[in-house]
Amino acid sequence: MSTAESTENIQARIIELLPRLRRFARNLTRDPHDADDVVQIALERALTRLDQWHRDARLDSWLFRIVRNAWIDEVRSRVRRDALFVPEEAGEAIGVAAMDREADRLSVEAAMTRLPEEQRSAVSLVLVEGLPYKEAALVLDVPIGTLTSRLARGREALQAMLQWAEGETS
């Protein structure tokens, strides 16, 4: 491990991370085109700010964070542009409560899209991307306690939507 890693090296590592960045962005934005746009914006930002990446920090976490911030910025600018999109784009209005209880059993993908953004990103980082709590909390810029409570609520909501509780057999 060299302390002065070359830019070329870092670029190669970022390229290896691209599939995961795209996946995270897709879970975040719930739209493949938006996801790639957001990843592109994030990459452009990241490459102009490589000096801000602490070499002992995880590169994937740092990039996940830039992706999420790029998405938050995009949501905000859409909110400014057109209030009509606010609830849908912000993703916060779509909760379990809004679901039809008699709805058919959902796929995991569909269930994920119904989580509020903060739960969706917590679930996505920890359960899909496999980040430790500490890293996921850094990505989301929240204390660990906040991360774990979002994660717990997200899991609970997913399980309810997927009808895995004992109730499934009744």
Next chain:
Amino acid sequence: MTIPDDILMAFADGELDEATRQMVEAARRDDPEVRRRLEAHDRLRTQLKSAFAATLHEPVPERLLAAVRKPAVPPAAPPPVAPVVRLAEHRAAKSGAAARKLSIAAWPALGSLAASVLVGLAVGYAVWHGPDEPVKTASDGSLVASGTLAKVLSTELAGEHPAGRVATIGLSFLAKSGAYCRTFSLTSGHAAAGLACRDGERWRIQLLAPAAHDEHEGSEFRTAGSDDSPLLRSLIESEMQGEPLSRDGEAAARRAGWRSK
């Protein structure tokens, strides 16, 4: 024995310290209810992983590869607008040039605080030797920024890293008290990070933390919520009104001399 949900979850996520892990392990052997709950956790994780695994095998679009390979532009360059326009069209945007902002600047300041010991006002940080004391005690006894730190707090935007920097700004926000507050990192001499809020013509230091070496970095996180809840973050969370300032917001606040209305 009842095991709280958060402990079970942390067990399923491999986030428990050894002693607690063994306790849950024993409960799993003895208690079918614990087994059932843990299996539900495992099932959800497996299902999520397999549902989203396919994305990893899709070819990455050339434009993303190109975005990485392109030589880095100097930080002074304006953020690229092309993808934004595309997104805007995608959503049938009405106004074209909606200002965009960047907010990734908080990473260095907050990241380095993990596992550091935080020091409050009362501690003897006021005694800061050196030619350019970043912090001094004002005549009324409060701790205020001085020298370069005061200058950086008043003049620099978050994320700017001038050459030979002594201090950098992490993020800025409007506090519930109505004052502008900014997080900062000191990078020369005494590595430290903290929060300063505008108080008249000065920056009152609300919190200062030595950002010593992250000796915990790399070691495993022990229990859910145990030792990694930096005071600074909670302070920001509890003090902040709304969201951190955008770059435009910062620039406007700077023009107004950091006086809020």
